[in-house]
Amino acid sequence: MVGNELEAAVKAPDLIGRGFTAPAVNQRYVGDITYLPVGERGFLYLATVIDLHSRRLAGWAIADHMRTDLIIDALTAARRTRGSLAGAIFHSEHGAQYTSKAFAAACAAAGVRQSMSKVGSSADNALAESFNATFKRETLQGRRAFTDERDARLTSFRWLAPLQHRPSPFSARTAVPDHLRADPRKISYHPTSRINPVSKFRG
Structure with a gap:
């Protein structure tokens, strides 16, 4: 978070009123940021965009910061995934980002x-809160933290990537491709990345 974000707060009404459903895909989304504990003192941060009709993960981004760029990257990834988000509602908390x-x-x-x-x-x-809790429970599996950034990124990719194709419950077991396992720094999740897994889903 940075100071000018706090000073330039944009308020929006609650358009879903705890109604976490939608009559069709690409109409209502929820999103949030959660922290990923890494090593003794470090953190990565995950931002998500989830479709309320299909419960599929439309977009996501991981970074070593909580700046607004993180959630913009997740939204842009969802936009690329769906082709267009025009007319959709995106619901979030009141965080500065x-x-x-x-x-x-x-x-x-x-x-x-x-x-x-x-x-x-x-x-x-x-x-969104439930998604975050399930994600950390199933990826950390009782550990206090991921071993290091490589472990955090690879484990997160292994759990998150299949959710573009599967609705809730939020669980997945799939292997990481060899070319990504060889260099986890390539797993950047930036929406312009050629390996961004969310760009593979159209539906």
Whole structure:
């Protein structure tokens, strides 16, 4: 978070009212950021965009920071996945990244209407919270932290990548391709990356 993001807060109404469903795909999404503990003191951060109809993971991004670029990358990945997000609602909490002018501009450019939960109410974004809890439970498997950044990125990729093709419950068991296992730094999840797994899903 940076100071100008806090000063330039963009408020949006709650357009879903804890109604975590949608009549069709590409109409309503929820998203959140969660931290990934790495080693003794380090962290990576995961941002997600989840379709409320199919429960599929439409977009995601991992970085070593929580700046607004992280959630913009996740939204852009979802936009690439679906071809267009025009007319869709994106629901989030009131974090500084989501209320920033930069993210509001990214939503406007994508034709997305922002929706926000009440301040301090995790129940208003319960599906995203549930996703994060399941992700960390199944990837960490009782460990306090990932061994190192390589472990965090590879384990996250192994769990997240198949969710472009599968609805909830959020669980997956699949192998990482050899070319990614050889160099985990290539797993950047940037929406312009040629290996971004979310770009493979169309549906």
